[in-house]
Amino acid sequence: MAACAFAVRLLPLLRGRFCPAPSAVRAFSCTGTRSQLHSEKGTSPLTGRVDRFGGVTVNLADISLPADISESSFSRLLQDSLLEWKAEGKVAVWLRVPISLSRCAAAAATHGFTFHHAKDDHAVLALWLGEGESRLPGFATHQIGVAGAVVDESNGKVLVVQDRNKTKNAWKFPGGLSDPGENIGATAVREVFEETGVRSEFRSLLSIRQQHNHPGAFGMSDMYIICRLSPLSYDINFCTQECLRCEWLDLSELAATGDTTPITSRIARLLLHGLERGFRHIDLTVEELPAVYSGMFYQLYHRQLPPTLQS
């Protein structure tokens, strides 16, 4: 079984630890070297940082390009540099282009560069120079949406809303998209409060839905996560701009009604099971742990371990 083709094998390696953009490099030990490349025309050189995977990154904000450099001038400069990089055996070139120098992106496109990603005030373009298909890592592919099922264990009710702007007014759990850098549980608590006025705390992760080519995600993928929350307050103060109705509904009623979405109905039955037999049967609990390399923290979700197996 010839699973071990070199082209295939380098893929996760490059993907996992390629570090082209400064933001990606920050917490990383990228032992880059400087390579000065002067064009024959005497214009400013394209200075690139070489990474350990054989790629070179040029940040146009860091080199002394004339602010009014023309597309054709930059194109010539890039062409000369590409010849050198190819001769040196570089496998990839990354260009970080400030939005004000966007015309350089058009020039780079004539040499085969494409957009890798762009954000706020800059774009990052890439060109694969190595053999075969590009093995460059992609950019973020998923948006994360989170809903909160706030369960009042004292009476078996759950907090639900009806969205004003849906054609079918189906009961659903309040929720919305995660902000950049926001933890799953924090999104659930925030969105529940923003939509319903009810304060709550995170208890567990219940369900994950993965959907691709999502219309609300600019054609990218959507991960929709439902959490179980406990109420810290009970008075509803929902906004009529967004919601038609907001109620504490019997879980058994939500599990039985046709006025809901398939996922909400499913999770209502799961919650009913948890309410009757113990939420430990349906929960993924969370723990915060330190990351090995960066020293930052991550959140890990899985089924609770029995006490004998906890470290």
Next chain:
Amino acid sequence: MAACAFAVRLLPLLRGRFCPAPSAVRAFSCTGTRSQLHSEKGTSPLTGRVDRFGGVTVNLADISLPADISESSFSRLLQDSLLEWKAEGKVAVWLRVPISLSRCAAAAATHGFTFHHAKDDHAVLALWLGEGESRLPGFATHQIGVAGAVVDESNGKVLVVQDRNKTKNAWKFPGGLSDPGENIGATAVREVFEETGVRSEFRSLLSIRQQHNHPGAFGMSDMYIICRLSPLSYDINFCTQECLRCEWLDLSELAATGDTTPITSRIARLLLHGLERGFRHIDLTVEELPAVYSGMFYQLYHRQLPPTLQS
């Protein structure tokens, strides 16, 4: 409790269903109208499509701009259009810019536009014209990595690798990044095969880790998911380019050794629990369901429901 500020309330609404780019609009009933806007200079008009949230989208590839339009000409055209859009009460403008017309992005930046995202041969820029802080939806924030824990139930062994390029040679489950549009289980099976030569099938989702500002994700967030797989073949044929070692290791040994990562150790203990008491105690199972609006399918993961609560 004044949770119901209009500015806050519109946020998830705009985020969830704003539909600026053609790719996002495809499966969507965006009842857009055409608004022709002619500049005073007699150049080609900026034609925008208006969405139901009061935003206007201009695709520069769809309008008859001269291919060599200068930054200053496009800037004047945009300025005139912005005056009209503001007078009409539009809340946002989206510009889809082909990479060959990137100089228009620089011109747009002088009017306050920033990059929303870019991919392959085009960039999308946005400008918020409404009151207060921008309520425009963001772009994808997470990359998805998946590892596969292939458990041989007949002997209690699990397939593990040691990565050649890590400083500490710790046992871990084979895995890598999801390709765009790839389901979680498919990534696990593919990556296990690519790294080890072992064929397997998806059984369940065990664990999720969320980590922000990830160095390997261009500073974005990373979602790392561990799945349980069953082996369909047993012979190891790993690539020495990527792995230092690859073995079927006793789960009890993996759970006890210090030569592993904290997450792998944790999941080994979870799997040991599953092996001894039944995997139903640790699994999230998956089901494929049709999406209400698009007719496409999504994958839903949660704890198995007892038979009496299954629909």
